[in-house]
Structures are given as C-alpha cells and as structure tokens.
Amino acid sequence: MKKKIKVALIGNPNVGKTSVFNALTGLNHKIGNYPGITVDKKSGVAKLDDEVNATIIDLPGTYSINASSEDERIVLDLLFDPTNEDYPDVAIVVADIENLKRNLLLFTQVKELGFPTVLAINMADHMEEKGISIKIAELEKKLNTKIVLISAKKKLGIQELKQAVLDYKNFSIEPCLNATAVDTEFFSKLALTFSNLSVFKLWMIYSQDIKIGNIGKKEIEAKGIHLSENEIKKLQHKKTIKRYQFINDALKETYSRDVNKASDIRTKVDRILTHKVYGYLIFFFIMMLVFQAIFEWSSIPMDWIDEQFANLSTWVHEVMEPGKLTDLIADGIVPGIGGVMPFIPQIAILFMFISILEETGYMSRVVFLMDKLMRPFGLSGKSVVPLISGNACAIPAIMSARNIENPKERLITILVTPFTTCSARIPVYIIIIALVIPDTRIFGFLSIQGLTLTLFYLIGFLAALVSSWALSKYIKSERKSYFVIEMPNYRTPIIKNVVVNMYEKTKAFVVGAGKIIFVLSIIIWFLGAHGPGERFENAEQHITEVYQDKEVSEEELSEHIASYKLENSYIGILGKTIEPVIKPLGYDWKVGIAVLSSFVGREIFVGVLGTIYNVGSGDENDEDGRIKQKMAAEIWPDTGQPVFTLASGVSLMFFYAFAMQCTATVAIVRRETKSWKWTIYQLVFMTVLAYVAALIAYQLLK
Amino acid sequence: MQYKLNLNKVSTTLDLLKRNEKGVIADFDMHKVPLKLLEMGCLPGNAVELLEVAPLGDPIYLCINDTHLSIRKELAREIQVELVG
Ligand SMILES: Nc1nc2c(ncn2[C@@H]2O[C@H](COP(=O)(O)OP(=O)(O)O)[C@@H](O)[C@H]2O)c(=O)[nH]1
Ligand SMILES: [Mg+2]
Numbered sequence: 001m002k003k004k005i006k007v008a009l010i011g012n013p014n015v016g017k018t019s020v021f022n023a024l025t026g027l028n029h030k031i032g033n034y035p036g037i038t039v040d041k042k043s044g045v046a047k048l049d050d051e052v053n054a055t056i057i058d059l060p061g062t063y064s065i066n067a068s069s070e071d072e073r074i075v076l077d078l079l080f081d082p083t084n085e086d087y088p089d090v091a092i093v094v095a096d097i098e099n100l101k102r103n104l105l106l107f108t109q110v111k112e113l114g115f116p117t118v119l120a121i122n123m124a125d126h127m128e129e130k131g132i133s134i135k136i137a138e139l140e141k142k143l144n145t146k147i148v149l150i151s152a153k154k155k156l157g158i159q160e161l162k163q164a165v166l167d168y169k170n171f172s173i174e175p176c177l178n179a180t181a182v183d184t185e186f187f188s189k190l191a192l193t194f195s196n197l198s199v200f201k202l203w204m205i206y207s208q209d210i211k212i213g214n215i216g217k218k219e220i221e222a223k224g225i226h227l228s229e230n231e232i233k234k235l236q237h238k239k240t241i242k243r244y245q246f247i248n249d250a251l252k253e254t255y256s257r258d259v260n261k262a263s264d265i266r267t268k269v270d271r272i273l274t275h276k277v278y279g280y281l282i283f284f285f286i287m288m289l290v291f292q293a294i295f296e297w298s299s300i301p302m303d304w305i306d307e308q309f310a311n312l313s314t315w316v317h318e319v320m321e322p323g324k325l326t327d328l329i330a331d332g333i334v335p336g337i338g339g340v341m342p343f344i345p346q347i348a349i350l351f352m353f354i355s356i357l358e359e360t361g362y363m364s365r366v367v368f369l370m371d372k373l374m375r376p377f378g379l380s381g382k383s384v385v386p387l388i389s390g391n392a393c394a395i396p397a398i399m400s401a402r403n404i405e406n407p408k409e410r411l412i413t414i415l416v417t418p419f420t421t422c423s424a425r426i427p428v429y430i431i432i433i434a435l436v437i438p439d440t441r442i443f444g445f446l447s448i449q450g451l452t453l454t455l456f457y458l459i460g461f462l463a464a465l466v467s468s469w470a471l472s473k474y475i476k477s478e479r480k481s482y483f484v485i486e487m488p489n490y491r492t493p494i495i496k497n498v499v500v501n502m503y504e505k506t507k508a509f510v511v512g513a514g515k516i517i518f519v520l521s522i523i524i525w526f527l528g529a530h531g532p533g534e535r536f537e538n539a540e541q542h543i544t545e546v547y548q549d550k551e552v553s554e555e556e557l558s559e560h561i562a563s564y565k566l567e568n569s570y571i572g573i574l575g576k577t578i579e580p581v582i583k584p585l586g587y588d589w590k591v592g593i594a595v596l597s598s599f600v601g602r603e604i605f606v607g608v609l610g611t612i613y614n615v616g617s618g619d620e621n622d623e624d625g626r627i628k629q630k631m632a633a634e635i636w637p638d639t640g641q642p643v644f645t646l647a648s649g650v651s652l653m654f655f656y657a658f659a660m661q662c663t664a665t666v667a668i669v670r671r672e673t674k675s676w677k678w679t680i681y682q683l684v685f686m687t688v689l690a691y692v693a694a695l696i697a698y699q700l701l702k
Numbered sequence: 703m704q705y706k707l708n709l710n711k712v713s714t715t716l717d718l719l720k721r722n723e724k725g726v727i728a729d730f731d732m733h734k735v736p737l738k739l740l741e742m743g744c745l746p747g748n749a750v751e752l753l754e755v756a757p758l759g760d761p762i763y764l765c766i767n768d769t770h771l772s773i774r775k776e777l778a779r780e781i782q783v784e785l786v787g
Contacts, residue, residue, distance in 0.1 A: 279757060
C-alpha cells in the first residue's frame, strides 16, 4: 500500500496557495460545498513519488497565527489540534517573493509550532521584471528551513517542492528565533506550568484562549499566571517587533530588490479604478456587463439543453414499455431535472466573472471604493465581497463574511446577504421574464428583459442595504470596529484557477440541486399520479360521461381526463388546501405547490412545475415538452385567463426576491452565527416580507 | 528601506498625509492600534507612503514597509509619522 502523508498549505491571502494547490493536485479535489456541508478547507491528493501520496489541504489565507477573524481562526484551530483528521505532518508556507518580509512573519510562527516546514517562495516568474535577487542557500541557513523557489503560474519548481516535502523527516523543527527574549522572566514562568507543551504553544493557549487537549487558559491561570488584556497585547506587540527585527536581519544580506524597477503600472491602474468618477462608472459598467452576459451568452446553450431534455422525455416513452416506471421517468424525473439543468450556462458564467474579479485583485479596489458608502448602513467595505458573491450563491458568500473582524458588521452582513440575487433565483426570474416581459429592445441594443433582470438584482441589493440599516440601529456593538485590508497587486488571472473554480461551483450546484430535485420529482410525480378515493379512480369514466354529448376530439378528451385526475390526486388536494393563502398573490394551486416545495431551494420551482405540468398533460408523446410553452398555456379553469400574467409574474418575482427559500442557507446561517435566534428571525422576516411584497405587487398590477 | 531622518523633521499623523507624501512611522499608542496592523508591517521606523484617498475622503490607501493596504482615517489618526523631506 502507498504511504500517505498530510500536508497543509499555509500563507497570507493572495500569495497563490490555491494556485499551488491546483498545480500539485490536478483535478483530484474533494470539497463539501453544498447543502449543509461547507468548505472550510479544500483537500486533494498529490502524487509525490511512486511510493508516497500526499493529502494537500488548502487553508484560508492568514497574516498571522494570532487570529483576528473567523477565517484565521480556522487555521489556528487546525494547527493546534493534533486530533483533527487534517492535522498536518508537514507545513508548506507559501510566500510571495515580492513581499517576503511580511510573509515571513507567519513563517516564523508556523515554524515555532514545531512543524517540519518548507518555505515555498512563489511568483518567481516576477523576479527578473521586479529586479529581485535572492540567495537561497544563505537564507535557508538563517531561517533554518528548506526553501523552494516556485511559480505556480509557470509550473516551475513544483517537482522540487514535492521532493522537498518527501524529505520532511530530516527537517529541523527548531524555531528560527527566540521570541521569548522580549520578557524572559514571564516566559520562563509560563514554560514551567505545563512542561509537556512548548512555551510558544502555552503562550498561544493563554493569549488566544484556545485549548490543546485539556489544557486551556483556565488551567494555566490556575498555576499562577496572570496578565491583564493590556499586558497580553503589549507582549504580542513586542513579539511582533522582535520577529520583524529577526526577519529584517535575515533578509538584509540575502534579499535585494532594485527600487528603480518597481513598476508603476499598479499606480496608474489604481488611479483610474479608484477615481471618483471613473472608479464608480467602471464598477457599474462591469456589473452591467456581467448581467448582460448572463442573459445573452447563455441563451443558445440554454435552448439546446432544454431541447435535449424534451427529446429525452419523448425518447423514453418511445423505447420503454408503457407503464408506471416509464411514466415516472419520462413525466417525473426527466422534466424535473430538465427544468433546472438549462441554467448551468448562466451559473457558470456568473462564477467565472466573480472568480476573475477576485483573481485580478479588482475586488479589493471595490472594497476601497465602497467602504464609506456602506458605513451608514452599518456595514463596511468588506461586506461588499459577500454581497457581490451573494449574487452567485449565498452559501460561500456568507462564509466569506468570516473576513470581517467586527462581530456586529459580520452578523449584519450574514443576515442580509440572502437578499442578494443568488444564481438559484435565475431559473425563476428568467422563465417568468421570458413569459411576461416583452422581448423588445431600447436604443436598439438594451433588452427590456435584461433590464428587468438587472432591476431585480438592484431590488435584492437595496433590500439588503435597507435591512442592514435597520439592523444596525438595533444590534449593539461590543467592540470598536477597525478596518484593515490588503490591496494586492494586479495580476492576470490563471485560466486554470478560473476554470477549476467555475467547474467546482457549478458542479456543486448541479449535484446539490439535482439530488433534491430527483427525490422531489419522484415524490411529486407519485402524489400527482395517485389519489384517494373514487373520484381519482373513476376519472376517465366521469369525464367521458360529462363530454358525451359535446364534440371533442380524442386528444382534448384525454387532456380533460388528465387534468381532472391531477385535481383529485393527492397533490391536487394539497394544493387546493393552500390555495386560499396564495390566491391573493395571483397563484393557482399548481404554482402554490411549486412555491411550497421550493422552500428547499429556489431553483426547484421550475423543476416542480415541469413535473406537475407533465403529469397533467394527457399526451404521452408530447412533442413539445418545453416548460415555457406549458406555462404560457396554463389558464385559470374558472375564468379562462392565463395563470402567468404581468401581475402574477411580477408578484412571483418579488416573492422570490425576498423569501428565504433555501434550507442550505438557513443551515449555514445557523452555523456561522451560532444562534438559532438570529436564524429564525431572518427566516420569518424574509418570508413575511416576501408575502407582503408579492401581495402588493399583484393587487396593484392585476 | 531605511530613511535618514531630517533634522528639521515634521511630525504629523498618518491621516493628514497628502497623496504621494512619504514618512516614517514614529510611534503610536499600542492599545489603539490592532495587532493585525502591526503584523502587516506598521511598526515604528518603517517607511510609509500615502498612495490614494478614496473618492469620498475615506479610507486611505497606503504602502507601509512594502505592503499595500487600506485603513480608515479614524485608525490612521492614532499613528504618528515623521515626514521625509
Ligand atoms: N505571476 C504569477 N501569478 C500567480 C502565481 N501564483 C498565483 N498567481 C496569481 O496570484 C493571485 C492569487 O492566487 P491564489 O492562488 O488565489 O492565492 P491564494 O489567495 O493564496 O489562494 C491570482 O491572481 C493568481 O493568478 C505565480 O506563480 N505567478
Ligand atoms: Mg485561495
């Protein structure tokens, strides 16, 4: 059997950890990113040589072992918990060659924890251009570590990195400096409390209030150690200064940078992107571009996928024996899944843009531009990242709020992020817009449908802002807020990173949504194809009698039978029961069922409607199984008016704009806030708001 | 980079720097500045330059000790700098 070791990638944000991870592991990733489970760390397998495989763990970026945000806390927790299944045998500290000084701070801490450590200095492809020279052998000696120069982008040094990791047993695990010298008296007292742990670990337990095994802050205090908050802080500051002194010394003779070569592209681009007019214009323009692209680029692949599922349904009817199973597959599962899959192109495009914006370094400029604007709403510039990512999916967005150090701002951001228009709303919006908004253009190029979509994105964003303003008045803040954010250099994105990210996120959506829809469409098909009592059983006989004297074609007759059956099926009865509640919003009971089942996830709405309408259409060899046509053809039985009108359509869109229709988000909010109270407040508030807004929209427009 | 301090040095606080003005961090009250900022290189003796001010006047965009970062003025106010000629 192959030997397996565990390797953690640790480093500052934006130094290329994920790129190194991708370069080491190819596409063998494991991420738990959807319903309920979340990505704290991404792991993958790298083949080091013929005998040894390594499980590589990509950790969130951190500037220091001293955690100041939830994200950094994850790194701290892992490195201090030997019982954790991901506890590494080897640490690779990834550093950016352009900012070695700051990157080495974290390195000295990781090394002091006693891990065999490799220092991977990344972005070596920039060396020449920036006039950087570095004496590896000497630096290795000073830092007492193995160093590998790499470029994740150009795939340089990856092999050497693997070789280095293989040799981990021979590494020195001694710290590279003695930081306890800042207060020898105190630290030697601390060292005596528990002699089985290193003094650095004891210090971290004490200052960060964490536990290793059963040793925590209390246990250390019980042994006579007492420092006030201020004294702890002072020591932390002193140690930081001490570390930087050591780093400066180490780099003095080994690292040099030609100041004249420092490029000024960054300065020029910054001037434009943070300009008081162009800055905002460009931001607005980019957002417009994203939304137009979602609509325009995806229409061809969408139609194509849609068609394939319709064909598939017909094909199943043709080749399989007629019977229950065939019906289940052709009328239940295929249309259910086929209702959601056409949205893959849109979701992929959205994730592509978000990943490019992050990779290039533009997101930080947005944070910089928006900070002051967000403050009156009780948010900070950092809330912009979750709010923008929320346009892809609320789950990673809510997790990205971990970067916000201030607890109040973080809580508010988490609570309002689900208002932003996540990709699961796209299926609902697109199909409703296509049905009720005319396909015309103004100025010859701006499509009204596209504008409507943009408008609903804005509505979501405004709802988030207004509610956070209200929340900020209500929630008390116990800690003073501060705002420190790095402005990374501009970089051309690595295509592989973008593709991997796009692929993973889209896959998570398809698998996550697909699983639920698969189960739901079976249930709904079953409930729709069966019913209690006589009326369902005798549908055929009953309808034939009713239409006995009237002239109806064979086809029409079977339609009538099918819809009578549906009405008297289990699902019909259930739908009729809730109809009084949803009728004021303009929905019939079929739409009601779809709204109700999409509590699990918004995207399910279309799939469920697909199943319901297919069960309800008597025609077995339905030529045109497209869901859109079916929705357009739906009428109210009593008035003969179409179900999907401007009024009911807009009402539906408002409902989906505000309602918390996603159990996975509820779960993640609970996890991230660690509070049922806030989770339930959020759920109730959003649902009530959605109902009221939909009600008003319908009553005004009808 | 070590800058030689001028004899007629001018002391001010970080939030009062103008665009492209350079200085050296002098001192600050450790209790008012988060550890994170220190860890990112904001330490006495390090060089600092103000690169941009956000359109609405806040936050500011700095280069400290080769690290580019952005902080709000309320925090910058706590940090003393000596201007470099
Ligand atoms: N030029 C260059 N850019 C790189 C290299 N490695 C990563 N990048 C870029 O650096 C940015 C941050 O990379 P990422 O892997 O997301 O960093 P992480 O935040 O540490 O995971 C991205 O824009 C990458 O394309 C490299 O070796 N050379
Ligand atoms: Mg990363």
